[in-house]
Amino acid sequence: MSTEPRINDRIRVPEVRLVGPSGEQVGIVPLAKALELAQEYDLDLVEVAASARPPVCKLMDYGKFKYESAMKAREARKNQAHTVIKEMKLRPKIDPHDYDTKKGHVVRFLKQGDKVKITIMFRGREQSRPELGYRLLQRLASDVEDLGFIESNPKQDGRNMIMVLGPHKKKTEAMAEAREAQAARKAERQGLSATDEGSEDEFLADEADEAVADEVVADDAPAAEAAPAEDASTEAPAEA
Numbered sequence: 001m002s003t004e005p006r007i008n009d010r011i012r013v014p015e016v017r018l019v020g021p022s023g024e025q026v027g028i029v030p031l032a033k034a035l036e037l038a039q040e041y042d043l044d045l046v047e048v049a050a051s052a053r054p055p056v057c058k059l060m061d062y063g064k065f066k067y068e069s070a071m072k073a074r075e076a077r078k079n080q081a082h083t084v085i086k087e088m089k090l091r092p093k094i095d096p097h098d099y100d101t102k103k104g105h106v107v108r109f110l111k112q113g114d115k116v117k118i119t120i121m122f123r124g125r126e127q128s129r130p131e132l133g134y135r136l137l138q139r140l141a142s143d144v145e146d147l148g149f150i151e152s153n154p155k156q157d158g159r160n161m162i163m164v165l166g167p168h169k170k171k172t173e174a175m176a177e178a179r180e181a182q183a184a185r186k187a188e189r190q191g192l193s194a195t196d197e198g199s200e201d202e203f204l205a206d207e208a209d210e211a212v213a214d215e216v217v218a219d220d221a222p223a224a225e226a227a228p229a230e231d232a233s234t235e236a237p238a239e240a
Contacts, residue, residue: 006047007062008035011055019048019058028054085164087117090140092132103143110147110167113174120154120161133161141165 006012011031018026018034021041029037038045038059046065049056086109088102109116118140120133137154144165151166167174 006050007044008038011045011047011057013055015054016045016047016057017052017054019056021059034059084114085117086114087119089119089121090136091121091123092126092129092136094136103140106140106144106165107147110144110165111169111174112178113167113169113171115151115167116148116165118163118165122159122161127159130156130161137161137163 013031015028015030016034018029018037020026021043026037034045034057041059043059044062045057046060046062047055048058086105088106088109090099090102094102106116106118118137120136122130122133126132134154141148141150141163146168148165148167150163152162152164154161154163169177
């Protein structure tokens with residue numbers, strides 16, 4: 001079923017409660033009178049409250065109203081932020097290099113405004129030493145405390161130990177900063193392109209000036225004397 005309101009000739013009631021173009025209350029009028037006023041103002045008669053008795057109708061530019069509504073909805077979707085929970089899995093005896101790599105991923109997620117679920121996976125005899133996983137989680141939380149906080153404290157879940165980190169920045173703030181950084185990078189690239197074009201123009205101008213200077217020097221300089229030619233017919237004495 002269509003969710004659009006009925007307008008103009010599609011309204012099928014004997015009378016309506018009419019609202020003027022500026023929001024003023026006109027009162028209850030026959031439908032024919034309301035349509036006549038709509039033509040007089042060069043506007044549409046739009047049913048805004050079909051369940052009322054009589055239905056409420058308003059005089060408006062329906063095409064403009066639909067366009068503005070679509071733009072508002074688009075802007076709302078653009079600024080809408082969905083909270084995402086990322087997951088990072090570690091081992092209790094993780095290698096220092098692997099730890100730094102995974103910590104870098106956690107930092108990136110928190111900067112984006114996302115929550116991070118940290119899972120420590122225990123195997124075999126490691127299950128008897130849960131303090132290893134707890135210390136690792138506390139170390140990671142301490143390393144990223146500038147970007148996030150412990151939203152859910154470490155807790156044992158079967159063979160795993162789980163902790164959730166929440167970002168200090170809201171998702172909307174992170175998205176706004178990302179858009180600003182993208183715009184700054186774009187402006188910087190455009191500035192570099194303009195600089196490169198200017199440098200090329202200066203180089204061509206310098207080349208033209210040097211060519212003119214060479215021509216002037218060539219015209220003013222006296223002709224060089226020819227160097228004496230070596231006697232090519234002289235042969236080296238034969239060896240005895």
